Amino acid sequence: MVGLYRSRVAGVGSYLPEKILSNKDLEQMVDTNDQWIVERTGIERRHIAAPDQATSDLCLLASQKALEDAKLTPSDIDLIIVGTVSGDRQMPSTACYLQHKLGCSNIMAFDLNAACSGFIYSISIADQFIRTGVYKNILVVGAEVLHRYINYKDRETCILFGDGAGAWVVSRAESTDKNVIASSHMHADGGLSELLTLQGNGSLLSTSETPDENKNFVQMKGREIFKNAVRTMAACCKEAMEHNQVNPDQIDWVVPHQANKRIIEAVADQFKFPMDRMVVYLNETGNTSAATIPIAFDWAVKNGKIQRGQQILLTAFGAGLTSGSVLLRY
Template sequence: MRGLRSVGILSTGSYTPERVLTNADLEKMVDTSDEWVVTRTGIRERRISAPEQASSDLALEAAKIALEKAQVRPGELDMIIVATVTPDMMFPSTACILQDKLGAAKAAAMDVSAACTGFLYGITTASQFIANGLYRYVLVVGVECLSKITDYTDRNTCVLFGDGAGAALLGPVEQGMGFLAFDLGADGSGGPLLSLPGGGSRLPASSETVEQRQHYISMAGSEVFKFAVKVMNSATEAVLEKAGISKEEIDLMVPHQANRRIIDAAVKRFGLSEEKVVINLDRYGNMSSASIPVALDEAIEAGRLKEGDNVVLVGFGGGLTWGAALCKWSTREAKE
């Protein structure tokens, strides 16, 4: 019986909208200040999609870059997985819309809804299809237009979120390289702590749900913060243990970009130097499922990753969900 393939990320791409919303801009909208936002979150500005832009539009730009880097044609894609909580519409899936825009006619397509952990759920799922030989190329895109569901009268949430898209093309790599371990988890009992109540089958859209602002993000910030610090640590420890790698062997950590204090707590826990941690939330805020792939793409473009480096991707999100992936970095595709 043929063994499982090793799976890695062959290329990445990212896209963020042109419009920049700064803390100074928010000071004119709600009772807040640049100092308040930076001290509590580390965020200075975020990107906002244009009125005519939807998640599939952002995803398309990131996907095209990733495919071009790998010199893989859309027609060669076997599957597209889009991680998002801001789909273009309830259905069809944003992945199907993206498949059509790309011209990836033979690709299966589906969305994954795991909030800020969505990209990690996506690459974990994609890896299984490639490892067992069913597919060769799977495109995973984390994309959000969170500005469309952010309540800009709520100073506790509107300072946090931004829009963007990050894409990763997964495929077979040389044996022993690529992903070494994954860890995914969920605690549905914490679902009400971070949610968008209106618009589904529980609370269908109505004049009442609109009046009660139930079509915007609702978050219990302090509870989510405590959860995040705990699971960032436990998920990272889990993938290190599964792979038999010590925390001293981590070459780069790419955490979900939600809050600088959460990242700092994880960094302290693992004794990492700042050079080993990717942080860009000061420029983008929390882009949910797009935050990890955008940060990873920027790290690659900045030359912060080399062949054989041990890279940890780790995040948490609504659901409540969490996840981590450990990768021995290689973009060299295995030839068969």
């Protein structure tokens, strides 16, 4: 991955909606209980967007914080990428709504659908635009209002997901800067696409046509997803470490996709990463799909865990099945 320039993480920010849906609340809605959810997933609560909040509204609040952290203004941004599967509308893209809300004029803006890997996929693309010298400052957002696509009668899925947004400003680094994105490796295995789907409103099946309401909600084969999540994220961690010739001891923090604490524990176990160097914030957020990594990262920065100069490994998996890794010095 050679290039003219390298990119650095100039600023980070996140936003979680005010309303909280706790495990106790879910007990009133489906046949489940707090103890089962905590033991099987690690999730205690998730945040739910207000009825008048669109995904681009969440993006805006996270982006403003990331811009402030980067000491930049919207007019400095050259490109906006939003990783999401729950955008404001099927068309146009949420990134275009965000561009207008931020007041950035005439810059390229697009959405990227890689489900829960959407943020790291977007980072890998931002990194390429910086490396080639095309752009200097790129706003990358992972954001979801997933609760609108969740069946609150399905106890296997409704306990898992929540809403939120996280944003990074990725900027061209000085040639002497050591705090840069070292590598990104992205993958997809379309042969496993039916394990995790949201079928309604696509070209194969329009919402109005389907008598099966489940087709308008997230559907998954939980146990299969679990196994593939551990397998792919472990493989992605290995690939990043081998490519950069680093061993687990040289990595300060791993920020994995926040789907299930047991998945994170299983990945940590494979590399003897101690759990206290795995960033885990899903107890507070549930699975916010493309938003989990930037939300968890921002939380770890704000709470004095992740610090400038540290080596960080990001890894994600999601519907597709997509997966990948980013290794960087923050």
